[in-house]
Amino acid sequence: MATTTKAPHAVPADHLTVSRRRRRHQTFVAWGFAAPFMALFVVFLVVPVVSSLAMSFTDFRSSDVQTPLAVSFVGLEQYTALFADPLFRRSLLNTALYVVLGIPLTMAVALTLAIALNNGIGRFRTVFRVGFYTPVVTSIVAISVVWRFILTDDGLLNAALGLVGINGPDWLNDTTTALPALIVMSVWRNMGTLMIIFLAGLQNVPREVLEAGEVDGAGAWRRLVSITLPTLRPTLLLGSVLLSVGFLQFFEEAYVMTGGGPLNSTLSISYFIFNQFSFGRYGYAAAASYVLFLAIALLSLLQFRVLRTQD
Amino acid sequence: MTSQTRPPVTPVRASGTAADRTSGVRRHSPTGRAVTYVLLVVALLVTLLPFAWMVLGSFKTQAELTADPNGFLPDAPTFANYRQWLVDLDIGRFFGNTLLVAVVTVAGNLVFCSMVGYALAKMEFAGKRVLLALVLGMLMIPSTVTFIPLFVTVSRLGLVNSYGGLILPFLANAIGVFLMRQFMSDIPDSLIEAARIDGAGEFRIFSRIVLPLCGPALATLAILTFLFSWNNFLWPLVVAQNEDRFTLPVAISLYSTGQNASNYGLLLAGAVLVVTPIVLLFLALQRYFIQGIASTGIK
Structure with missing residues (x-):
């Protein structure tokens, strides 16, 4: 009798300690699984991110690397100097132009390709998809070398323009055309990623609604604007956020193709940061990188607000 | 051609010819x-x-x-x-450097990201939400923000112009963790519970049961990491200071300028x-x- 009454109490109690012990054991093991990642994460990300913030309030220079605590605290001086620096302001403007022109252009091209591929293209669909995506996998540095030659005064692009009677400029050596030329190359390099994302998104556009629209006499353009694009909102958002993080950091194209010139017309924020870093002005460069970080965060936030699905 | 992907639909009578109708709306x-x-x-x-x-x-x-x-x-x-x-110009050495860095980076990511991914997907533990938040937070930090202090860290560790300096900062990354976690979440819990009841340790479950089921995710992670590493430029440009450690993009950029x-x-x-x-x-x-x-x- 005693055993039968005791058993129902003993089992839950036992179970509780077992599960608690098991959970503690699981916690121990789980953090063990995360340990290598966490170690790398702390040394190569947390420490740098925190110290770069700290660095941006100091006059840290390359000569201070071995004695980082010997630098002086300068408060917001680096930031105020930054916004008074015409070079930095120029880099802000260039980067903004690059983003404002480049992102919508890339999205429009990618969306056009995705819609074309989604509309009754069965044959060679894979060939098209692979072909349009190929620029994405190439090294920007290597491909910038190629574009640098294509964009010369008597290069391929101007030869092509010459066929239709346009006398093209010396793209990379003209302050008005250098940045647009880099934007064209970025559209070419990045459209593939967005095309794939948009193609996936287009699968979610309800066919019945498109058909109903068609029955009601809505033309192709009307169906695109009123049905396809609204359904595609989350996909467009994802695409624009992904793209803007990359576009805001543009550097390699300018480094290889223009060196930031002519007359700083292609100097991006990243390029400015890189230059300050090369001059050994680490604190100043760190302050500039936080401005860039803030810009990326703000732009992402803005995009979420503008493109957020309206339920 | 259109009929291959089109779900069966009821023909609708509206405008257009009969031929249009039969080929689908x-x-x-x-x-x-x-x-x-x-x-x-x-x-x-x-x-x-x-x-x-x-x-x-x-x-x-x-x-x-x-x-x-x-x-x-x-x-x-x-x-x-x-x-x-x-x-x-002996491009072979740049090729070798790039390949070495890429292969080690891929290997590190496969191991470390899948380990964290497993813990996040299949284990219950204190601090899980914090870990997940850290991983998601890392996704947002652009490399341009970190490269200067990272360079200071790497110099203090004496890793400038070394393979360690080229590889270690990229040996694990948040996107990889996220990818592995998402994929592993779809593996049935019952499979893992059964193994736990049979007395298998977590590492054994991870390496013998879960990893073999993650082929496609591991392939995707390996390819994306390889691609990233092969084309990576800013960091190798900063940290590789002599020709003996140049990667291909760095070598090309220096010759091109x-x-x-x-x-x-x-x-x-x-x-x-x-x-x-x-x-x-x-x-x-x-x-x-x-x-x-x-x-x-x-x-």
């Missing part, structure tokens, strides 16, 4: 489709033109490229540019050597590449 007139094809083919040719020009140009002499900078077919094809890279800046043929051959391996890899594994983009949204 989302029909495309033959002319419309022809126009689409023509436009796509033109767009494809324009997209691939720089590659064609790069490859053809790499077989030209400097004299020919200067005389006719927008020609296509080489008059007298030459391997001189490739010979200069392979023999005189130095005294060889106008040696077109040489630089085009260099671009071909950097781009070709990754394009071949892409063509062979394009399904995984595209799957990777679709599942993580990264390039």
Whole structure:
């Protein structure tokens, strides 16, 4: 009798300690699984991110690397100097132009390709998809070398323009055309990623609604604007956020193709940061990188607000 | 062609001809489709033109490229540019550095990201939410923000111009953790519970049961990491300070801005050597590449 009454109490109690012990054991093991990642994460990300913030309030220079605590605290001086620096302001403007022109252009091209591929293209669909995506996998540095030659005064692009009677400029050596030329190359390099994302998104556009629209006499353009694009909102958002993080950091194209010139017309924020870093002005460069970080965060936030699905 | 992907639909009577109806409601007139094809083919040719020009140009002499900078077919094809890279400039060592860095980075990511992914997907533990928040937070931090203090850290560790300096900062990354966690979450819990009841330890479950089921996710992670590492530029440019540690993009960029800046043929051959391996890899594994983009949204 005693055993039968005791058993129902003993089992839950036992179970509780077992599960608690098991959970503690699981916690121990789980953090063990995360340990290598966490170690790398702390040394190569947390420490740098925190110290770069700290660095941006100091006059840290390359000569201070071995004695980082010997630098002086300068408060917001680096930031105020930054916004008074015409070079930095120029880099802000260039980067903004690059983003404002480049992102919508890339999205429009990618969306056009995705819609074309989604509309009754069965044959060679894979060939098209692979072909349009190929620029994405190439090294920007290597491909910038190629574009640098294509964009010369008597290069391929101007030869092509010459066929239709346009006398093209010396793209990379003209302050008005250098940045647009880099934007064209970025559209070419990045459209593939967005095309794939948009193609996936287009699968979610309800066919019945498109058909109903068609029955009601809505033309192709009307169906695109009123049905396809609204359904595609989350996909467009994802695409624009992904793209803007990359576009805001543009550097390699300018480094290889223009060196930031002519007359700083292609100097991006990243390029400015890189230059300050090369001059050994680490604190100043760190302050500039936080401005860039803030810009990326703000732009992402803005995009979420503008493109957020309206339920 | 359209009928392959189209779900069965009830024909609707509205405008249009009977032929349109039978080919489905989302029909495309033959002319419309022809126009689409023509436009796509033109767009494809324009997209691939720089590659064609790069490859053809790499077989030209400097004299020919200067005389006719927008020609296509080489008059007298030459391997001189490739010979200069392979023999005189010893591109093999840059190739070896790039490959070594990429392979170790891939290996590290496969191991470390899948371990964290497993803990996040299949274990209950204190601090799990914090860990997940850390991983998601890391996704947002751009590399331009970290490279200066990272350089200070790496210099203090004495890792400037070393393979360690090139590899360690990229040995694990948040996107990889996220990818593995998402994939592992779909593995049935019952499978893992059964193994736990049988007394299998977590590491055994992870390595013997879960990992073998993660083939596609591991393939995607490996490819994306390899691609990233092969093309990575800013960090190797900063940390590799002597030729013995240069990666291919760094070597190309330095030759392209130095005294060889106008040696077109040489630089085009260099671009071909950097781009070709990754394009071949892409063509062979394009399904995984595209799957990777679709599942993580990264390039």
